[in-house]
Amino acid sequence: MNIQNPDAPIAASYRIGVDIGGTFTDVVMLDPATGKLLNEKVLTTPDDPSQGVLNGVTRILSTGAAQASSVQTVIHGTTLVANALIERKGVKTALVTTKGFRDVLEIGRELRYSIYDLFIDTPTPLVPRSLRFEIDERMTSDGTVLRAPDPTAVSALADDLRAAGVEAVAVVFLHAFRNDENERAVKAQLAEALPGVTICTSFEVMPQIGEYERTSTAVANAFVQPIFGNYIARLVAEMARLELPEDLFLMLADGGTVHHDTAVRYPIRLVQSGPAGGAQAAAVFGRLAGEPDILCFDMGGTTAKACLIQDGEALKTDNFEVARVFRFAKGSGLPLQVPVIDMIEIGAGGGSIAQVDKLGLIRVGPESASSKPGPACYGLGGARPTVTDADLVLGYLDAASFLGGDMALSKEAAEDAIRRELAEPLGLSVVDAAWGIYETVNESMAQAATIHALESGRKVQDFTLLAIGGAGPVHASNLARRMGVRRVICPLGAGVASAFGFLASPTSFEFVRAAIEPVAALDLERIDAMIGELEEEGRRLVTAAGVAPEDATTSVGALMRYVGQGYEVEVSVPRSVVVARDTGEIARLFEARYAQLFGRTEAMDIEVISWRVLVSGPKPVLEPTAALSEGPALKGHRAVYFSEAGGFVDTPVYDRYRVKAGARIDGPALFEERESTIIVPPHAVAVPDVHGNLVIDLSD
Template identity: 60%
Template sequence: MNAKGQDARRYRIGVDIGGTFTDLVMFDTEARMLVNEKVPTTPDDPSRGVLNGIGLLLQKSGVRAADVDAVIHGTTLVANALIERKGVRTALVTSEGFRDVLQIGREWRYDIYDIGLQPVDSLIERSARFEVRERMGPEGETLAALDERQMEAVAQQLAAGDYEAVAVCFLHAYRFPAHEQRAKAILEKHLPHTTVCISSEVMPELGEYERSATAVCNAYVQPLFRKYIAGLIEGMRGMGIERELFLMQSDGGTVHYTTAMQYPIRLVQSGPAGGVQATALIGRLAGAADVLCFDMGGTTAKACLIEGGEPAVTTDFEVARQARFKKGSGIPLKVPAVDMIEIGSGGGSIARINQMGLIQVGPDSSSAVPGPACYGLGGEDGTVTDADLVLGYLDAKAFLGGDMALDEPAARQALAAGIGKPLGLDDVEAAFGIHETVNETMAQAASIHALEKGRKASDYAMVPIGGAGPVHACHVALKLGIRRVICPLGAGVASAFGFLASPMSFQFVRAEITPLARLEAARVHALVEALEAQGRAMFDAAGMGALKVLVKVSAAMRYVGQGYEVQVPLDDHRTAQGMGARLAQAFENAYRQLYGRTEQGAPLEIVSWRVVVMSETPDITPAAVANLDAGGSALKGRRPVYSVTGRRFVDTPVYDRYRLGTDTDIQGPAIVEERESTVVVPEGARVSVDRWRNLIVDLPLLAGH
């Protein structure tokens, strides 16, 4: 993270808090070597697990805390607080007549056939929503000045109400924030110890409901997040780490902790975003620019299409869905996030029989405590991990490199009680039913995700990450017709690795509806220059002012009259000539890719501008090997492993991942084990190792694909 000329230190640490484990990766910038660690997550105080993991990583590596250059962190704290409704007591101040925006929402039914459908619950009860007289018009005209006397009265009510945070969202403040800014000043005068968030600072986007929800969510979690970060920094300083803490955002960029504390809502998807960044790098190293990221951890599984080495970023995201996989059942957030989709359950997801008498996996998880039944920590419900153990995919004595023994009898008992006995199956059949249910669900969801983008999953290579990803990857890939699976070393801690591979960046948004025919290139240039200056100021404040700064500009565009936009990149904002024509052509290309057609002659308009101010991507490419021979035989032994195609146990060779050289040529079936994950290679597949130590699995083409 240091710019040239600063006192460079050798080690950079990435930390990702998951639902079950906290993953850590340390990169030696001189030796180009990676060291991994994995410790149980501590749900009561996540920072305790982070500090324990960093301490263990440094101790095992013999590295001094003073030699750490930076810590880059991703956390589920924000998402969990929203999902579990465990934020602080928050109020909303809004324009007169708009008190019920959060309840009215979009007036959509996310499931039109569910007569018992429950609307999305607001984070703020109606009694905590306050109105004030003010009104700005859509063109900036003051229709009603802010009633400061009424605003003062509301502030006094809030001061007496024991609120820890207040969100402010006024009509048209995304373009004209003066009333919000004045309201913030009044609130801070009366509530000096209360968090105040205004929508024009959090995310100045068009859409009253989405902007209100985003501002409220930011306020709802900000005091918790600030307390967490303050404690983590104090702990790091106590260990002797003197350098700064950086946080991973949902769009794949990192920011200084001071910026993260202002906009914690931008970190809601930080862990998965790190995994996507890692996958993009791994794909490029392996010579595959178009890859499908398959991220399966302890709680969920996610998928993301990466084209040309770059993941797409969206600004329409939902959190805390009441109905899993159903768009519209969650809280909408207008924050930039890597465009990925939740496609299934994780290793700790609980398997049960549903109302139709079928196996259902998730959405609830055994988490880190008590964990799957095989952890021996008191869990009594069968999970995906229990099923994988019974099927022979996992070794009870080799889990986490032998640091954590698994209880196979407990797993069998849990599967028999929850699945086997109700369905008349033995424990192996119950385990296979769970495994197949999870794989089929994930394959279908990933296929639909690709089709919605006008793509076929079979045209991509798959890169599995997460602790459970490599276990299920080949079986899911076979269902999708994918021919190549690229399994990186340390897949179980890939998200933490991805944090280290992410540039420092921040995305600015300015909503401004403009017909393309009336586009003024000079105005665009001035807007971009102003936002770039803000970004540079953020770099300076973080002590990163000497870094080279890159700027990416895009416009959210649509046909006039449409309700949805398409993100269109602007190749060069400094070149005024032909700017409108270039944007029109880029829009048509993007629109045709999504929908297969365009509306010839229909007028276009720009809804908002996005400016990303970013550093160059850090070079954390590990040292390549020309001809790796780790020494000794890689074959560890053999064990019975359940064959998905043969529906029987097959005597299968088990290999030590760390002893596989670049001359590797293995015919499936096979099991390849490393500390953080296990690769299950099906029958008919061939395995090789590239110079970056990626395991390349070439799969047979099944009938029907």
């Protein structure tokens, strides 16, 4: 508010990030002029996620005494796309494909995630066979049109689709990643014949080699596009009613942001938007702490994920799976070819339910109590024990100070649930059963994170663990010790870090074009022209989202491999090398990258699989300030369970907002803030830095 003249127009300056999680919706508001950060958590509203967004935004504006008209930007990340795929709550979708290939979704790959299981479960296709239609068309492997689709046949197809009552259609033809002429022709005719039906082609969504993966991705995009479009339209209308900016920005799974118009065209590229925001936040916090190599550990209410950040940048990939039949089994889900930050789902979240399995062991997840009914301790109707219930029983959480005291927890309800479901069936005490939940979760996460690093050609011990998410700091030190990691960073506001990460992400969009050619025979003149066209389209998208034309930058990369290999390596290729037509330098860049990853090179021919063009605006430079309060930091003591100490220990509890930078605090200790609690185990040392990061040294 303008104090000197209340009637003067308020300059739009605040930036708001909103992340919808399975349990909570997190909201962060930043004043770029001062670096001041405010955050809020509200329960997610699964029946209408937009309501949780609006509740959170309204609440944080009230907390900050700010007006809606003073908000410059709202950036949103959502689980809506992933949830629609996991829960199969998209629209009735059809697949139109090349004659003879309607069963690609059923056949899948030859790879089996469980080699010796004769009764292996595979994900059910999003489109049943009755809604998979064939067109007699053909494109050769080099992109030459061998047979164009017959307009009469397409007209008859339109009648069949209309009769079937489909709401979306994915058009996927063989070798269309080379040339989309036939896909475009069919789409144009169907769009005219079927007004109101969503139609997307595989070339638009992700033109890459991989017939099954490309089909799966295009189908998934069509499956969620109408519901996502309706959600965004409803949310934008409500924002306008509240006098918030009508231009909403969405977080992509690769760490960039786009205008909502672009996001509606490619909703599948938002499938991991929330965790991508967490990775972007971790990169910022790591930079502030002087740690460029970070293992980001993000544990929220539903899942826990990990990703590696090297030299300040999150590692990326274009292969991702969703809706796995077996949660941690690679190959058991629906494959998606979209640019994503390379991360692994490594365990359960705070709301994950614990139970006794058929072998008489404690198993945690994958079922979650979510926000409704929630963990037993929430008192909202949940009766089954969760990770949060175990954390409360072990003293890691305080029933009276959860969410800053806004949400009272019931320790008695948590103990009753654990006793009934775990302790009595296993003949354990409630505390031992709670410790079993904690140990089970941490051990599975440590193993998965270690393997994830090894699969990336790196050792997890070379990284510093940075914990975010509401439950991340509760489990971080125990997890780090299991992996041999000796340093842990817990940033201020870790529980809402993903929403903060949205504000740290540049406006960007990545294009991919397949071009399978030996490096020695590359037609770099043609490739340079293709890159120029993609750059022009990318600049149009990012400038439409508010980026000044002079601030838009372009980077070029290629997926490359040795001829005959089944695994590609992404290589950064300066545009100047393409302009200079220097195929030898492209080969040298590949070999340098290959040697970095695998420690050797091969005497084999090299080929390019696809080209990537990333157009982006400037990355926001954020220097959040740690708003500390005056007064004594020590709040009191409570009994906290530490196995290395043999049981419960009377442990000091500190107000995170009152601990001064540079103070040395020996473990065991607890640091409470509104969104999370940090556990510092015995024989560890915690020191807050000037940016609000709590740095924990576990080397003792």
